[in-house]
Amino acid sequence: MIRATKRDLSAYASLFAMIPKVFMAYQIWFWVGLVLNVISMAILVYFWRAIYNDTSTISGLALNQTLNYILLAFIFMPLTNNDLIWEIGMNLREGMIIHHLLRPINFQGMNYAQSLGTLVTRLMLQLPMVVVAVLLFGLRFPSDIRVWLAFLLSALLGYTVMFFFNWLLACLTFYTTEVWGLGVLIEGMNFFLSGALVPLVMMPEWVRNIVLSIPFAQALAVPVGLLTGITPLSDAPRVWLIQVAWILGMWLASSLFFRVAVRKITVQGG
Amino acid sequence: MTRYLNLYWYFLIQRLKVLMEYRASFILGASSTIVWQASSIAAVWVVMQKVPILNGWSYDEVLLVYGLVTLSKSINHMFADNLWTLGRVYIRSGGFDRFLVRPIDPLFHLLADRFCQDGVGSLLVGAALLVKTSIALGIDWTPDKLLMLVVGVVSGGFIFIALNLITCVTAFWIVDSVPVTRLVFDNHLFAQYPLSIYPRAINILLTWVIPYGFASFYPASYLLNRDVGNIAWFAPVVAALLLFFGYRFWRFGLKYYSGTGT
Numbered sequence: 001m002i003r004a005t006k007r008d009l010s011a012y013a014s015l016f017a018m019i020p021k022v023f024m025a026y027q028i029w030f031w032v033g034l035v036l037n038v039i040s041m042a043i044l045v046y047f048w049r050a051i052y053n054d055t056s057t058i059s060g061l062a063l064n065q066t067l068n069y070i071l072l073a074f075i076f077m078p079l080t081n082n083d084l085i086w087e088i089g090m091n092l093r094e095g096m097i098i099h100h101l102l103r104p105i106n107f108q109g110m111n112y113a114q115s116l117g118t119l120v121t122r123l124m125l126q127l128p129m130v131v132v133a134v135l136l137f138g139l140r141f142p143s144d145i146r147v148w149l150a151f152l153l154s155a156l157l158g159y160t161v162m163f164f165f166n167w168l169l170a171c172l173t174f175y176t177t178e179v180w181g182l183g184v185l186i187e188g189m190n191f192f193l194s195g196a197l198v199p200l201v202m203m204p205e206w207v208r209n210i211v212l213s214i215p216f217a218q219a220l221a222v223p224v225g226l227l228t229g230i231t232p233l234s235d236a237p238r239v240w241l242i243q244v245a246w247i248l249g250m251w252l253a254s255s256l257f258f259r260v261a262v263r264k265i266t267v268q269g270g
Numbered sequence: 271m272t273r274y275l276n277l278y279w280y281f282l283i284q285r286l287k288v289l290m291e292y293r294a295s296f297i298l299g300a301s302s303t304i305v306w307q308a309s310s311i312a313a314v315w316v317v318m319q320k321v322p323i324l325n326g327w328s329y330d331e332v333l334l335v336y337g338l339v340t341l342s343k344s345i346n347h348m349f350a351d352n353l354w355t356l357g358r359v360y361i362r363s364g365g366f367d368r369f370l371v372r373p374i375d376p377l378f379h380l381l382a383d384r385f386c387q388d389g390v391g392s393l394l395v396g397a398a399l400l401v402k403t404s405i406a407l408g409i410d411w412t413p414d415k416l417l418m419l420v421v422g423v424v425s426g427g428f429i430f431i432a433l434n435l436i437t438c439v440t441a442f443w444i445v446d447s448v449p450v451t452r453l454v455f456d457n458h459l460f461a462q463y464p465l466s467i468y469p470r471a472i473n474i475l476l477t478w479v480i481p482y483g484f485a486s487f488y489p490a491s492y493l494l495n496r497d498v499g500n501i502a503w504f505a506p507v508v509a510a511l512l513l514f515f516g517y518r519f520w521r522f523g524l525k526y527y528s529g530t531g532t
Contacts, residue, residue, distance in 0.1 A: 021445050032449040036456050043459055050325040050467035051317055058320045181298025185305050192309035198316045
């Protein structure tokens with residue numbers, strides 16, 4: 001009798017202990033994420049410092065300019081990040097997409113609003129990294145308010161370019177029905193092509209031409225270029241115009257492709 | 271031992287059958303790792319076109335370091351990737367109990383349960399980098415260097431596996447061990463470049479605490495006849511110690527394990 005009660009108690013105690021563990025897990029992720037980001041940032045900074053050991057400027061950029069660019073690109077990385085492929089892919093897999101398509105609201109518009117919300121949240125979550133970059137790695141922000149405005153507009157435009165581009169890519173999942181691999185593949189390409197690792201001016205001309213003829217850089221390298229002053233403020237209107245042209249092209253292409261692809265929908269159960 | 275080898279073979283065959291059912295996914299998975307590596311390497315290439323020397327290391331020498339750590343990582347990725355999922359997939363769902371009632375070592379069962387095809391991508395990248403840099407640098411493959419290559423890569427692979435094992439055991443207490451494993455695992459990113467570019471503290475960390483340096487920087491230094499290269503012969507000792515400790519810790523965690531009630 002006593003033994004049975006004891007056994008019951010220990011079983012209930014384990015169940016009780018489970019819940020704090022689950023809560024702890026979310027807390028842990030916040031701090032771990034922070035440390036992982038510090039590691040990645042530190043590697044970038046030490047790499048660049050070592051590169052500048054034997055030279056004072058590369059392609060006209062001094063060490064502090066390059067570091068500013070790299071750190072800001074790191075912080076504003078969420079601009080390139082878009083979950084559309086996973087979002088649409090998962091909707092497809094679970095069959096939810098049917099309900100979304102039947103709603104009396106523009107499907108693309110709905111997703112854009114949601115993704116802007118995600119972007120703002122993600123940027124807020126980068127705030128600890130801003131503190132780290134300023135305190136540990138000497139990040140300096142520009143003081144000119146006009147530079148900030150030019151950057152903000154360019155960032156919003158660039159983000160929109162990537163939204164439509166990701167929409168185009170997400171339509172591919174209607175054909176491949178494979179989401180995870182495709183998503184990781186595109187993120188990997190984005191890593192270099194967005195300009196997160198190297199300022200565009202340092203790239204050999206043919207590489208830069210390729211990078212600028214695909215959309216990835218519009219969301220990161222282009223706005224961060226304005227923010228760091230690598231692209232002068234006087235160039236801002238030209239930059240915005242190019243980005244608007246990108247948006248129009250990508251919007252058109254993605255709408256057309258979506259209209260074709262949606263007929264291919266094969267829901268994988270759900 | 272032969273019994274376990276046979277068993278592993280059966281597990282592997284089963285796994286490959288599953289993979290062949292999802293061939294597109296297999297190819298995408300392996301190529302996605304390649305694309306990630308290519309991005310990092312492209313960045314190094316661009317920069318070192320402009321500045322050919324990174325703290326005394328040429329472009330090809332840097333790539334050799336990068337290639338060695340990628341090879342070691344691929345061993346871990348292919349054969350021990352399941353350690354990551356111990357908490358999320360096996361313990362949370364109660365599936366781990368299945369291992370405990372079988373007449374084989376539960377750790378072996380966990381490892382053999384899933385050969386991870388994505389690691390093949392890293393293996394290809396690492397091998398390609400090794401061949402490329404070996405030719406470009408004209409490395410003279412004397413017997414001691416060949417031995418060092420094998421010792422370095424295999425010990426490096428076991429260092430990766432041992433560190434993941436030690437950290438994944440925390441799943442027995444906190445269920446989701448992934449954050450703990452990531453916290454240690456991501457330090458290998460330091461070892462993609464010559465450790466000499468980092469401050470002393472990071473060097474000590476990557477040599478004596480989280481010794482990924484033995485998977486890249488030290489064997490590469492040996493192959494390139496650099497000063498610190500001889501330390502690389504310690505790699506098997508470091509790997510063996512870590513594995514020994516990891517397995518003891520695993521047994522300890524197993525004793526504590528009581529299931530989640532799922």
